[in-house]
Amino acid sequence: PAGVSIASSTPSQGSFVSPTWTVGTLSAGSNATLTVVLTASAAASPGTDVICDTASVTGANETLVNTGDDSASECTSIVLAxxxxxxxxxxxxxxxxxxxxxxxxxxxxxxxxxxxxxxxxxxxxxxxxxxxxxxxxxxxxxxxxxxxxxxxxxxxxxxxxxxxxxxxxxxxxxxxxxxxxxxxxxxxxxxxxxxxxLDNVPPTVDVFDAVPATSDGVLDECETVQQSVSGFRVVFSEAMANPPGDGGAGDVTSPASYLLVRPGPDFDFATTACGAVGGDDVAIPITGVSYDGGTFTATLTTATLPPSQYRVFACDTLTDAAGNALDGDGDAGAGGDFERGFRADPDNLFANGHFDCGIAGWTLSAATAGEITWDGAVDADAADGSGSAAVSNLLPGTDTTFSLDQCVPVAGGVPHHLDARLRLDAAPGVLLSWVRSCQFFSSPGCVGSVGNASRTDVFTDTASGWVEIADTLPVPAGAVSARCTLRLRTPTGAAFDAWLDAAELVGPEVIFIDGFESGDTSAWSACEGCVP
Missing domain, CATH: 2.60.40.1530 (ntegrin, alpha v. Chain A, domain 4)
Structure with missing residues (x-):
């Protein structure tokens, strides 16, 4: 049929010129074959048995007998492939x-x-x-x-x-x-x-620091920052989503992607995650955020923070450029706010003067090991994450003197103010002297003594309350450092338990700890209708 052609022919003997196969001599009992290969082109019509071929023996020199099998037919269907x-x-x-x-x-x-x-x-x-x-x-x-x-x-x-x-x-x-x-x-x-x-790895916060930067470039959990703080630097592990507009909660440059709070008058944090501010916590505005896509760094801007504890959050609404939510809680899975708690104490020359999360920064001196420890359950303000230096006479009748000290920088020739709080649990009649002293030096690191100043008060049991002292210590001209000591003494070696907290040494330029920048009046005492 149309579209079908002979591709090849192969006789086992003789010759084939279509449509005739000249076989030649074929001896009795022998056979010969002819193989013809046909090609059905794309133009061939498909169908059942559309290619039919009949082959017949048409002649021989001898007389043909039994001619009933001298022809055969075969039909083949064409299927399109x-x-x-x-x-x-x-x-x-x-x-x-x-x-x-x-x-x-x-x-x-x-x-x-x-x-x-x-x-x-x-x-x-x-x-x-x-x-x-x-x-x-x-x-x-x-x-x-x-x-x-x-x-x-x-x-x-x-x-x-x-x-x-x-x-x-x-x-x-x-x-x-x-x-x-x-x-x-x-x-x-x-x-x-x-x-x-695909990128399914959530971003993390690799570095968190204050602005200006802290001395080691990292603002650790529970760290006390002894400098002004007017923002934060957040370094992410990878490129973050930064769509135009800075308005979305997941935008790295949107202030809504972060939260900064300080505790209210009860000194306890009620805010534990991004979202609504809890309890009497005070939200501190984040006024702007810039982002460096080359270093994956977001810089948050705030007003200068007054002395207080703070919590800052990078919210898990933040995503990387691939859409993975921030892994802020470090569980290796997307989701969870990043949180960092710290204290801003820019005017205090004492490191860790509020004993937040430990007693680091102080040199301890006691006759018996374990007599001066950190107590996280007792704090002068009952503040979250803070505590006090606990002092206990473990060998009554023997141990008499217990002290904590620090070497701090000072400004020579001007008085400094030393404040601290004491709680004393002791039997009736037990007297405990509390000595606050500073030895002054002409070189940094407390080298080259140039004088000293001290104040002493005697206390009895404070009935589970706290007493506060405020001293003004003269600083000799030429002094650049001082070793200041808080010392408790019992000449009789009496048994007692005491706690020291809220130790502050500030220069003359600071008059009020909180000039109402904090947003509340918790650092002030108020009296209405009082008689002068």
Whole structure:
């Protein structure tokens, strides 16, 4: 029929010139074969038994007998076959953070027949969302590409763009498949799978510090900052989402992505996470945020913070450029605010004068080990995370003197103010002297003595309350450092338990600890209708 041709012919003997095979001599009991290969072109009409061939023995020099088997017929059906090939590639692996992912699909008809009703199905994997394509024709997201007819040797290409969902899996596997109406002699190339690695690692806070920077460049949990603080530096582990506008809670440059609070009059923090401020806590405005995408650093701006404890949060609404939420709580999973508690004590020359989270910064002196410790359950203000230096006479009748001291910088020739609080639990009649003294030096590091000053008071049991002393100590001219000591003495070696807290040594320029910058009056005593 039309579209069918002889591709080759191979006789075992003789010669074949279509349609005649000249066999030649064939001895009794022997046989000969003729193999003819036909080709059905793309123009051949498909159907059942459309190629029929009858071969007959038409002559021989001898007389033919039993001629009933001298002919034979064979019919063959034509089935259209189209080898459809599909390839699929991604444009990046892994894709850049925050950028879409493009899949390129290519379909080719390797023949031998034209293909009809060609369709590509591409069920997109979890973790991505369909965005767009350039396939044209009848494509239905997500996601079927209706190609239609595809001639032999023809090739078509389509790009499908998807966005990566927030908090995606570590990788996605996307398989596409092509089908047509025709028989496909090679199904191995009908589908293709592309595996793409994704960024599913949440960002973390690598460095947190005050502005201006602290001496070591890191503001640790419970650290006391002995300088002015007017902002914070937050270094993230990777690039953070920074869309235009600075208005969204997840924007690294939005003040809404952070929270700064100080405790109210009860000195206790009720705010434990981003969101609504709890209890009587006071929210401190974050007035601006700048971001350096090269170093992944956000710089928060605030007013200069007055002396107080503070908590600052970087909220887990923050995301990296790939959409992963901040891992602020360090559990290796997305979500959880970053929190840092600290105290601003810019005018106090004593390091850790409020004994926050420990007794570090002080040199302890007692005859028996363990007589001076940190007590987190007893604090002069009952403040969260703070405590006091607990002093106990563990060998009554023997031990008599207990002291804490620090070497601090001072300004020579001007008086300094030393304040502290004491709580004493002792039997009736027990007297305890409290000595506050400073030895002054002409060189930093407390070298080269140039004089001293001290004050002494005697106390009895304070009935579980706190007493506060306020001393003014003259500082000799030329002094640049001082070793200041808080010393408790019992000449009789009496048993007692005492607590020291809120130790402050400030220069003459500080008159009031809180000039009402803090937002409340908790540092002040008030009296209405009092008689002078």
């Amino acid at each position: 189209a080898d459809l090939s599909l390839t699929k590639v991604d444009d990046a692996d892994p894709p850049p953070a925050g950028m879409p992912l493009t899949y390129t699909l290519t379909v080719e008809n390797l023949g031998p027949s034209n293909a009809t009703s060609v369709v590509v199905t591409d069920p997109l994997p979890a973790g991505v969302t369909y965005s767009s394509d350039d396939c044209g024709g009848s494509n239905v997201p997500p996601w079927t590409w209706n190609i239609g007819n595809l001639g032999v040797g023809a090739m078509v290409t389509c790009n499908v763009v998807v966005t990566i969902d927030p908090s995606p899996p570590g990788s996605i596997s996307n398989t596409a498949q092509v089908t047509g109406d025709q028989f496909d002699p090679n199904v191995a190339n009908n589908s293709d799978t592309e595996v793409t690695t």
